[in-house]
Amino acid sequence: MGTNDRAPGRPRSREADAAILDAALELLIERGAEAVSIEQVARRAGVTRATVYRRFPDKTRLLIAAVEAAYGDPPQTPEIRDVEHLLAGWAYVLANPRQRRLLRRLYGAIEDNPELARAYHDRFGRHRDQARRDVLERARARGQLPADTDLDVLLDLLTGAVWQHLAVRPDTSTTDDVEQFLRAVLHQAGYRPTAHQQHTADDNQ
Structure with missing residues (x-):
């Protein structure tokens, strides 16, 4: 044949x-x-x-x-350059209506299918959370976050903000909308980007 x-x-x-x-x-x-x-x-x-x-x-x-x-088969541990890169990545995903629906289904799996939620976290979630924590740690070391920032609490705060956006903000949100939302959360936590980063962020809006 x-x-x-x-x-x-x-x-x-x-x-x-x-x-x-x-x-x-x-x-x-x-x-x-x-x-x-x-x-x-x-x-x-x-x-x-x-x-x-x-x-x-x-x-x-x-x-x-x-x-x-669906995420393009990203590496288990992503390469995140800095906080600005982290914000841009989250904004890109949260501005995609299909990705938003998928994320809500994954969140629901914590209750409906805990085996899936646990397996996904063990295989990818822990590594990605650590990569994000490392980014926040470097930002704290540069003085972009207060010296007494509890990085685990801040990461929980940001993750919670992502889920809050998924729950209450429209699926028509743009990347700029999402980034401004997350940036406001970080600002309340004391994040202050360098002058160069702030200029780059303003240029991208």
């Missing part, structure tokens, strides 16, 4: 990978983690359940892979 003589309706391996991840992500956003099943994903992707299971032995790993694919 030649490379083009495949059965109709059965995508090639790479196409199947993409179809499975896309279907899992769509179902997660539409219904929430608890309501998603391997059978539903297979049906929507146009593949058999066996095809899904060969790639992902359980639903948790499938959904984690789908979420990471």
Whole structure:
């Protein structure tokens, strides 16, 4: 059988990978983690359940892979240059309506599917939180944050602000809207960017 003589309706391996991840992500956003099943994903992707299971032995790993694919498969530990870079990254995600819906579903998984929430945090969340904490620590060392800043509390404050924005602000928020919101939170915590950073931030608005 030649490379083009495949059965109709059965995508090639790479196409199947993409179809499975896309279907899992769509179902997660539409219904929430608890309501998603391997059978539903297979049906929507146009593949058999066996095809899904060969790639992902359980639903948790499938959904984690789908979420990471939606974020462009970023590294486990992101490279964040400084606080301004951190703000820009969060603003970019929170200004995307589809990403906002996905984040709300992930937040809901803490109650509805704790296994998924725990697995995602163990694999990615801890590393990313540490990268953010390191950025805040460097900012404190530069004098951009008060010397007595509790970095863990500040990180919790920022994370809470992200969820607050998801809960009460419209999904039509722009990147500038989100960045101004998060910057106001940091300002209340005593963050003062350097003159160069402030000039760059003003130019980008």
